[in-house]
Amino acid sequence: MLLATWIGNVPLSSDYRDSLLKVGDVDAGLRGRFASITPAASRTTEIAAWSKAAAIEAPVAVETPAAAKPDVPKLDAPTIDKPKLDIPPPVARQSSASKSSVAAAVVAQVASSSAAPAPTAVAEDDDEDGPALTAQTLLARQFYVSDSIKKIRAKTKYPQRALDRNQAGNVRVAVIVDRDGNLISSNIIESSQYDLLNKEALDAIKRSAPFPALPEAITGTRFEFSVPMRWALP
Numbered sequence: 166m167l168l169a170t171w172i173g174n175v176p177l178s179s180d181y182r183d184s185l186l187k188v189g190d191v192d193a194g195l196r197g198r199f200a201s202i203t204p205a206a207s208r209t210t211e212i213a214a215w216s217k218a219a220a221i222e223a224p225v226a227v228e229t230p231a232a233a234k235p236d237v238p239k240l241d242a243p244t245i246d247k248p249k250l251d252i253p254p255p256v257a258r259q260s261s262a263s264k265s266s267v268a269a270a271v272v273a274q275v276a277s278s279s280a281a282p283a284p285t286a287v288a289e290d291d292d293e294d295g296p297a298l299t300a301q302t303l304l305a306r307q308f309y310v311s312d313s314i315k316k317i318r319a320k321t322k323y324p325q326r327a328l329d330r331n332q333a334g335n336v337r338v339a340v341i342v343d344r345d346g347n348l349i350s351s352n353i354i355e356s357s358q359y360d361l362l363n364k365e366a367l368d369a370i371k372r373s374a375p376f377p378a379l380p381e382a383i384t385g386t387r388f389e390f391s392v393p394m395r396w397a398l399p
Contacts, residue, residue: 313392318369320372327359340376344387
């Protein structure tokens with residue numbers, strides 16, 4: 166059936182179709198003729214030569230050796246010694262009682278240092294257990310110091326040599342007088358960088374003596390106060 170379909174409805178000839186569709190029913194004469202056909206010896210040799218040539222020309226598969234893996238040296242990881250930490254032993258904390266005592270000592274020290282500020286004017290009494298300062302005494306001291314400073318400033322001059330050299334500055338002098346107002350001593354406690362001004366400060370104190378006598382409100386045998394002095398260029 167497949168062969169009939171392949172040949173088609175109109176083959177080249179009816180005999181050709183019938184001969185293909187005989188399904189093995191071949192004429193005896195034709196079969197004998199086919200069996201008597203044998204190739205010549207030269208033809209057989211030639212065909213055999215073709216097979217040998219084909220075998221020789223066939224490429225020979227060459228096995229490519231696998232690439233050798235490079236020898237990678239094994240590196241041993243260096244051994245790192247752990248650092249030794251020298252940790253000092255913990256210091257025992259102070260007890261609350263010791264902390265309280267230290268705090269009390271600090272407070273007492275601060276209180277003692279702040280309780281006695283240095284006054285501008287100091288009256289030195291012969292008797293350490295003298296009477297306590299009153300408002301009247303403080304007011305009398307303030308008036309006495311103010312009057313004494315006014316007198317000193319009235320006697321202060323600007324040295325001509327210092328003026329010519331454009332020298333200016335500040336000086337503070339500590340003055341001590343007795344009860345009659347006589348000058349006991351005068352010392353510079355804050356000096357200027359110019360000697361001419363320092364000398365004029367001491368000379369002005371000496372020119373201002375004697376000072377007024379101490380009032381009864383100021384006790385003690387002598388009285389000390391400080392005088393600020395300033396020279397400024399016009």
